[in-house]
Amino acid sequence: MTSSESHASTDGPIAGEMVRHGTGVNSNRAFPTESYPSSLDPFVLFEQFYIDPTKGFPMHPHRGFEIVSYMIAGGMEHEDSLGVANTAYENDAMRITTGSGIRHSEFPADGQACTGLQLWVNLPQAEKDADPDYVDASADSLPTEEQDGATVTTVIGGDSPISLHTPMEYLDVAVADTWTWSVPEGWSGFLYGVTGSGTVDGHSFTEGDVLPITDARSVALQNDESLRVVAVSGRPHGEPIRQRGPYVL
Template sequence: MLEIRRSAERGHANHGWLDSYHSFSFADYHDPKHMHFGPLRVINEDRIEAGQGFGAHGHRDMEIVTYVLEGALAHRDSMGNGSTIGPGDVQRMSAGTGVRHSEFNASKEAPLHLLQIWILPQRIGEPPGYEEKRFGEAEKRGRLRIVAAPDGREGAVTIHADASIYAGLFDGPERAVLALAPGRQAYVHLVRGRLSVNGTILTAGDAAMLSAVEAVTLEQGENAEVLLFDLA
């Protein structure tokens, strides 16, 4: 089964300094039909004005993955981590028993565009943790590069959830197929461009939810950047 959710169907909030689209219920946006997909709980597409951001705030018992599209994100947290991440970087913060962090646009001039993803952990009450890694464009060109996985395989960041995240860049004849194990489901979020997912065309911001299928096929890309989630 394949279900499509178009970009315009997402929740939307514009706070001036923050323009955010919500794939799932979040903050003041509540849609009982879109609370989560398997353990995938949040995909927020955020555009943050120069010099603006989120002051120190707390999380617990959530795997938080940040994927920067444009600009630079300054991160600080109560575990002592501090860094600036940009396009190609994947950041994982395991909130566990509790962590506080702040996130700001590192630039005083340029906007910041990112995806923040929340995934429900397999166990609650674990110690908090942090990790970040860079995945260059060449690693994602015409293929699905695993960037987050429970076992950290192939150099991915380690998330404590029954989920794996792949990133890919597709254009022209480039094509990739991901086989799904029995009982698994997939969520495809098209970050930008245009792409065919199992024969259905997506454009930027669209999502495809797939269950009871043997594989996910990505092809016919036009400057496409995509995230694919393999989920319990």
């Protein structure tokens, strides 16, 4: 699949698309999908994965981008060619810089199913051959604060211990009432519904929905029933995104 730097257009939230990976893992993909058939520079793809106890991803290669995995429920065991072995549980995060090349595996921990969110972030062409790297952060190391209308955990950005080669922000937001999210000038981003339901700028928004944003704007979220979202934004590279399976060229 090749994704260009152009963006599909959407007036409001769209539903994610179920994808079944070759190893038997199911995901709800936010983009690219038939409804939104492009990447969202600097973001290559985003999906929520559901791994049954007997499924997973055996050791496989990646290069040319960075991976952020954020656990929603259960645990996921990670091992890689750098010699790292780590298990991430609910609200723990992992970042892999695949750079010039890395191999890793992902399996559910403790014989139990798990679910989480995975984001692929493009590396600029000048940094495609960066040294591969790995870092993780436990839930209690990610800063959490009460804002007007929401509880916000910063997974990436601000005082988070995780950073990427791309300037970006990744927020986990439990909306209690009404909360406003702003995308900075020159950045792009998206909202993804993790659980519950509510509205986004007056549009119905529920689990598995995504709202892509390609210009600076503020978005008003209203909680109806336990609305939890992730709000992700980043500075585009302005370069074509060329995905070839596990590689981003």
